[in-house]
Amino acid sequence: METYYLLVFDSTHAAMQAQKDLNNWMKVIVVPTLREITASCGISLRVAKEDYETFLSILRDQKKAVRLDTKLCRLYQIISQDRTNQARQIPLPAIG
Amino acid sequence: MEIILDALGKACPTPVIMAKKEIESGNRLFGIKVDNEIAYSNLKELATNRGYHAEAKADGGHFLVVFEAQEQDTCSYCAEAAQIIAQKPTAGWAVFVNKPTIGHGSDELGGNLIKMFFYTLAQSDDLPKYVLFMNSGVKLTAMDEYEEVAGHLKALSDKGCKLLVCGTCLNYFGLADQVKVGTVSNMLDITDKLKEVAKVITV
Structure with a gap:
């Protein structure tokens, strides 16, 4: 069993913008949006479980200036086991 | 000699x-x-x-x-058997990578698409027999800016997929001593692999 977090987007540009900004501060992996999640953009950002707290603190830190429009993205916790994924949406923290 | x-x-x-x-x-x-x-x-x-x-x-x-x-058996049956074994079956598939992106139009988008492509392949059970890199495709195996893709390629290699990287191309881009993943190869070998498999997917 593997747990990780996934940011999914409504727009490809929003996904790539967030990827660039986040990569200045931490490692996020560009992955295809899971079949289990309906989103209009196929690019998602994968955050490892051990990096999740760092990820949240980066989003909260105004100085890090991560451009992430919360209206255009959603955050999921993914539990992956035997090639099936369970996706649970969790609220995004207030940004900046 | x-x-x-x-x-x-x-x-x-x-x-x-x-x-x-x-x-x-x-x-x-x-x-x-x-x-x-x-x-x-x-x-x-x-x-x-x-x-x-x-x-x-x-x-x-x-x-x-x-x-x-190396010393070989000289009996005719052995020679015949060796010949049959040497005839490689046409099976499996290969991915041919000739640039560090997928498609044309936007390098930024194409760079992200190739990251997702290799992530998806590395997660899959149906693996290509070979991934073959030529021209600027070799950058994926060597340059720091493609580290994320190199990570997925490493996972593919660990699962038994063979990665062959064109040595001439590495040399051209000045990357010969920076290869992070895969085996440095040549045109003859890469052509052999392209001919050997039943299907080649060019990205």
Whole structure:
């Protein structure tokens, strides 16, 4: 069993913008949006479980200036086991 | 050893072609002079594939690679069986990568698409037999900016997929000593693999 977090987007540009900004501060992996999640953009950002707290603190830190429009993205916790994924949406923290 | 071929200053894959001709003419012991390590590693691979033993000796700043045929069974049944075994079945598939992006139009988007492509492949159970890199595709295996893709390629390699990277191309981009993943290869080998599999997907 593997747990990780996934940011999914409504727009490809929003996904790539967030990827660039986040990569200045931490490692996020560009992955295809899971079949289990309906989103209009196929690019998602994968955050490892051990990096999740760092990820949240980066989003909260105004100085890090991560451009992430919360209206255009959603955050999921993914539990992956035997090639099936369970996706649970969790609220995004207030940004900046 | 009577025959010593001179491949000094010859670009890849010329040394391999020269050695191949010698093997095909039935010579069981010969040497070939080369001046770089990529040529040596390509020659070594050729030797292994053709039942030869290859050893490099330092030769005044160059390498003298000595090819020696390994002892083989001379019985006709064994020779016939060996021939059948050597006929590789047409099975499996390969991915041919000739640039560090997928498609044209936006390098930024294409760079992200190729990251997702190799992530998806690495997660899958149906793996390609080979991933073959040529031209600027070799950058994925060597440059720091493609580290994320190199991570997925490493996962593919760990699962048994063979990654062959064009040595001439690495050399052209000045990346020969920076390869993070895969085996440095040559045109002959890469062409063989393209012909061997039933399907090639070019990204």
